[in-house]
Amino acid sequence: MHLHVNGRAREVHAPGHASLLTVLREQLALTGTKEGCGHGECGACTVLVDGRPEYACLTLVGAVDDAKITTIEGLGSPAAPHPLQIAFAALDATQCGFCTPGQVVSAAALLAQNANPSEAEIREAMVGNLCRCGTYPKIIAAILAVARGEYGALPEGAR
Amino acid sequence: MARARKGRRFITTTVEVEGREEVKVVEMPAFDVAPWGDDAALTIVGQRAPRVDALEKTTGRARYTADIARPGMLHAVLVRAHAAAGVATVDASVARAMRGVLDVITADEVAGQLASGGAKLFERTIRYSGQPVAAVCAETLGAARAAAAAVRVSVAPAPFVVTYDASVAPGAPSVKGSGSNLALNSPLVESRGDIAAGLAKAQVTVSLTVRTPCALHSALEPHGAVAEWEGDRLVVWESTQGVFRVRANLAAAFRLPHTHVRVLCDFMGGGFGAKNAAGPHTYAAAFLARRLQLPVRCLVDREGEQLDTGNRPASLQRITLGARRDGRLTAIRCEAEIPLGVMGWEGGPAKIYHELYSCPNVHTTEAFALVNTSAMQAFRAPGHAEGAFGLERAMDLLARKLGMDPVALRVKNFAKKDEEKQRPWSGNGLLRCYEEGARRFGWSERRAALAGGDARAAVARDARVSRGASASLAREAVVDGRRVRRGIGVAAQCWGTGGGPPAYALVRLNADGTATVLTGTQDLGTGARTVFAQVAAEALGMTLAQVRCVIGDTERLPYTGNSWGSMTTPSVAPAVRMAAEDARAQLFEAAAEMLGVAPESLSASAGTIRSSATDQTMTYAAVAKKLGEVCIIGRGSRGPNVPKTGIFSFGAQFAEVEVDVDTGVVRVLRIVAAHDCGRVLNPTLAESQLEGGILQGLGYALFEERVLDASLGLPLNPSLHDYKVPTMVDAPVIEAFCVGGADATANHVGARGLAEPPIIPTAPAIANAVADALGAEPLEIPLTPWRMLGLAPR
Numbered sequence: 001m002h003l004h005v006n007g008r009a010r011e012v013h014a015p016g017h018a019s020l021l022t023v024l025r026e027q028l029a030l031t032g033t034k035e036g037c038g039h040g041e042c043g044a045c046t047v048l049v050d051g052r053p054e055y056a057c058l059t060l061v062g063a064v065d066d067a068k069i070t071t072i073e074g075l076g077s078p079a080a081p082h083p084l085q086i087a088f089a090a091l092d093a094t095q096c097g098f099c100t101p102g103q104v105v106s107a108a109a110l111l112a113q114n115a116n117p118s119e120a121e122i123r124e125a126m127v128g129n130l131c132r133c134g135t136y137p138k139i140i141a142a143i144l145a146v147a148r149g150e151y152g153a154l155p156e157g158a159r
Numbered sequence: 160m161a162r163a164r165k166g167r168r169f170i171t172t173t174v175e176v177e178g179r180e181e182v183k184v185v186e187m188p189a190f191d192v193a194p195w196g197d198d199a200a201l202t203i204v205g206q207r208a209p210r211v212d213a214l215e216k217t218t219g220r221a222r223y224t225a226d227i228a229r230p231g232m233l234h235a236v237l238v239r240a241h242a243a244a245g246v247a248t249v250d251a252s253v254a255r256a257m258r259g260v261l262d263v264i265t266a267d268e269v270a271g272q273l274a275s276g277g278a279k280l281f282e283r284t285i286r287y288s289g290q291p292v293a294a295v296c297a298e299t300l301g302a303a304r305a306a307a308a309a310v311r312v313s314v315a316p317a318p319f320v321v322t323y324d325a326s327v328a329p330g331a332p333s334v335k336g337s338g339s340n341l342a343l344n345s346p347l348v349e350s351r352g353d354i355a356a357g358l359a360k361a362q363v364t365v366s367l368t369v370r371t372p373c374a375l376h377s378a379l380e381p382h383g384a385v386a387e388w389e390g391d392r393l394v395v396w397e398s399t400q401g402v403f404r405v406r407a408n409l410a411a412a413f414r415l416p417h418t419h420v421r422v423l424c425d426f427m428g429g430g431f432g433a434k435n436a437a438g439p440h441t442y443a444a445a446f447l448a449r450r451l452q453l454p455v456r457c458l459v460d461r462e463g464e465q466l467d468t469g470n471r472p473a474s475l476q477r478i479t480l481g482a483r484r485d486g487r488l489t490a491i492r493c494e495a496e497i498p499l500g501v502m503g504w505e506g507g508p509a510k511i512y513h514e515l516y517s518c519p520n521v522h523t524t525e526a527f528a529l530v531n532t533s534a535m536q537a538f539r540a541p542g543h544a545e546g547a548f549g550l551e552r553a554m555d556l557l558a559r560k561l562g563m564d565p566v567a568l569r570v571k572n573f574a575k576k577d578e579e580k581q582r583p584w585s586g587n588g589l590l591r592c593y594e595e596g597a598r599r600f601g602w603s604e605r606r607a608a609l610a611g612g613d614a615r616a617a618v619a620r621d622a623r624v625s626r627g628a629s630a631s632l633a634r635e636a637v638v639d640g641r642r643v644r645r646g647i648g649v650a651a652q653c654w655g656t657g658g659g660p661p662a663y664a665l666v667r668l669n670a671d672g673t674a675t676v677l678t679g680t681q682d683l684g685t686g687a688r689t690v691f692a693q694v695a696a697e698a699l700g701m702t703l704a705q706v707r708c709v710i711g712d713t714e715r716l717p718y719t720g721n722s723w724g725s726m727t728t729p730s731v732a733p734a735v736r737m738a739a740e741d742a743r744a745q746l747f748e749a750a751a752e753m754l755g756v757a758p759e760s761l762s763a764s765a766g767t768i769r770s771s772a773t774d775q776t777m778t779y780a781a782v783a784k785k786l787g788e789v790c791i792i793g794r795g796s797r798g799p800n801v802p803k804t805g806i807f808s809f810g811a812q813f814a815e816v817e818v819d820v821d822t823g824v825v826r827v828l829r830i831v832a833a834h835d836c837g838r839v840l841n842p843t844l845a846e847s848q849l850e851g852g853i854l855q856g857l858g859y860a861l862f863e864e865r866v867l868d869a870s871l872g873l874p875l876n877p878s879l880h881d882y883k884v885p886t887m888v889d890a891p892v893i894e895a896f897c898v899g900g901a902d903a904t905a906n907h908v909g910a911r912g913l914a915e916p917p918i919i920p921t922a923p924a925i926a927n928a929v930a931d932a933l934g935a936e937p938l939e940i941p942l943t944p945w946r947m948l949g950l951a952p953r
């Protein structure tokens with residue numbers, strides 16, 4: 001099966017009912033996408049599927065073989081970070097960091113849809129991403145700062 | 160500058176961990192380090208530096224235990240029994256025959272092969288629901304999960320107890336199999352003064368009974384381990400709060416010398432007290448890896464995480480406070496009952512009753528009962544979070560009965576010293592916390608407005624976003640069509656945060672003039688790695704970018720203890736500073752030789768050494784280059800704390816809530832939190848810790864409870880869907896800050912711990928605000944809608 005991940009065509013060997021999360025992590029070594037629950041409860045596994053935020057743990061690979069998938073690694077790297085990745089780091093919107101990739105991906109999806117979200121809209125959009133360390137206030141601040149353009153222009157659309 | 164210490168190298172002293180004292184022989188540091196007092200000119204410590212590993216985390220490059228993949232690695236999954244008590248029979252025949260399955264281990268395969276903690280791996284006797292009975296090992300995670308689901312576990316049921324009352328009832332089944340269910344020398348009695356006399360002297364008394372729920376740590380990263388044998392040496396990656404403890408556990412279980420076990424933990428996704436030792440997943444991974452001669456990864460799944468990796472046990476507290484009419488406490492009494500689980504330790508609610516307030520007569524009892532539920536584990540401020548709910552609710556009732564401002568009542572009973580142990584505090588900024596917190600919250604104005612009753616609702620609507628103290632506040636309002644009542648509350652906190660020995664660090668100067676800090680600690684998300692780099696950079700006179708801190712490796716790094724008891728910073732930071740001072744002194748000797756000056760004339764900042772004698776300068780890089788491969792290693796150790804001194808952190812939190820009178824839903828609008836932890840090494844990271852503790856406290860107050868079916872003995876909500884932790888929508892406006900400066904008595908860095916304190920006062924502050932809003936007394940958390948609707952008005 002072929003998947004289109006982070007701008008590249010990737011060949012994977014998995015039954016169509018395998019979870020996208022497992023395939024990303026175990027076959028493509030894209031371990032930035034985390035498993036916090038495996039059941040759509042925590043959001044740690046959030047990836048973009050054609051720009052929409054999806055729980056990779058609940059997504060079957062067979063259902064997304066013709067979609068464009070973007071993981072946290074596809075948004076940016078330490079050498080060339082996405083504005084949200086800079087802002088989350090600069091404003092301490094990460095503690096243990098385990099929820100962080102999912103948070104950043106959800107935030108990217110939100111900003112792609114709504115370039116200027118209100119605080120209430122941010123809370124609504126991010127409600128599916130749990131953080132047990134309690135970074136919520138800092139995440140809200142980071143998203144607002146990126147929306148204000150303080151961390152550079154957002155890249156065009158999701159890859 | 161370093162001075163060699165005279166006198167004995169090893170001394171016997173008392174070390175405190177989470178309120179418990181242990182007598183230990185500790186090493187005195189090789190030289191004295193002058194304390195960084197408030198007047199120390201620090202340029203890196205105390206700054207808002209971003210986490211040194213922040214970009215790794217935000218870009219998904221940080222590698223956690225589950226991200227470790229070894230060549231040929233197999234996947235193991237634990238299988239659990241879902242019954243409270245009985246004898247398990249495991250039928251793995253179907254699982255063994257499934258595709259990709261290499262092995263299934265049960266009590267039969269493991270029996271007699273592991274010692275110590277490992278010997279518990281797979282007992283046939285089931286003592287709680289969620290107990291692991293087998294592990295399946297397969298080529299892929301998917302195959303292992305599928306096979307685990309195909310293992311049939313049947314339990315021949317036996318009688319069980321899951322509540323305190325049932326556990327201590329005459330004729331109750333024994334949780335251990337024989338003997339009484341009362342545990343840990345119950346009842347534990349602690350007393351000072353004469354409680355009867357104190358109550359007799361009281362002009363006003365309040366009595367109440369409160370209940371707190373069993374709460375689950377719920378770190379977002381579940382427990383997990385990757386095990387690999389290199390010949391007869393075992394290497395384990397573990398998500399843990401204590402790499403050295405896991406090493407000791409594994410060495411004991413597999414009967415190996417410590418030279419043959421290496422435990423690693425670079426990034427870890429939260430612990431909160433649940434990850435302090437090796438667990439069944441660790442032993443299973445290592446055991447399977449040895450049997451199959453291949454690396455094995457064993458991750459606990461979310462259900463297992465919620466079922467069997469620890470909890471804060473429930474409590475019942477019967478409280479009586481006595482006071483004079485002016486508010487001075489004459490008596491504090493608490494009798495607590497704690498259903499502990501199948502195991503646990505004395506982290507009960509009593510201690511804070513002895514510590515927080517000045518009162519001559521205090522008497523507490525704690526009865527711990529074993530029950531057929533999974534074992535407790537320390538959960539962020541174990542005991543104090545529960546005890547604070549009881550004590551601070553009681554103080555609220557007392558204030559009302561006395562007609563006193565709850566803040567004034569607390570100020571009146573401020574403890575000028577540690578009355579439990581009759582010793583001075585190293586520092587105590589609680590009065591400033593009350594003052595500064597109340598000011599920023601607008602406590603007096605809000606109290607007055609709420610007492611007035613009918614300030615305009617329109618003004619109240621802004622309260623949620625108002626960080627200032629000026630907005631008026633109506634008791635009743637209509638917000639977005641909902642009828643709400645508003646209230647405010649306060650609660651205070653104390654927690655022993657001194658840290659102590661043993662903790663060691665090395666600072667190695669590299670040939671390019673950079674430095675590496677080596678210390679075998681772990682960063683749970685606290686920012687330990689960052690603050691230790693800051694401390695080293697400061698002491699070395701380098702920039703933060705020139706210093707890298709390496710942690711989490713038992714083979715290559717010096718010992719530090721578990722990251723528990725809010726003690727990583729106060730224990731390890733002084734060792735790091737000392738190692739850096741030692742390395743700097745050595746480098747200065749080399750530079751002095753090169754510059755032809757006395758080492759005493761040298762100082763350094765931002766990586767440049769300067770001589771005050773000749774005004775010559777030389778960079779660290781230049782000195783290092785001239786030295787070539789000369790290896791300069793600084794060594795630091797944590798000395799003992801000053802004797803007979805209470806080293807505590809303090810805080811006060813103020814909450815503003817609105818309760819929907821039709822649905823009973825409680826919304827927390829705002830928390831103002833003022834804490835004192837001595838010197839703050841990095842204000843941004845400190846705020847993050849405070850916010851995190853407050854949000855966990857908010858969950859404890861409003862949502863979190865492990866629900867048990869008492870008739871079946873089964874937990875009903877082992878998922879993050881049914882065990883609700885706060886989401887972003889639940890997060891209030893939080894204004895959290897630290898008051899107070901360096902605590903040079905606590906240690907030479909001046910910092911006390913901060914990790915656990917913020918969870919302690921949040922739930923009572925919220926409940927006190929709800930009491931204010933509703934004119935009724937919530938005595939049980941979580942403050943669920945149905946409980947709120949059932950509250951009888953005062």
Ligand code: FES
Pocket residue numbers: 034035036037038039040041042043044045046055056057058
């Ligand atoms: S791992 Fe997918 S939602 Fe939790």
Ligand code: FES
Pocket residue numbers: 094095096097098099100130131132133134135379428429684
């Ligand atoms: S940063 Fe730890 S769970 Fe969010």
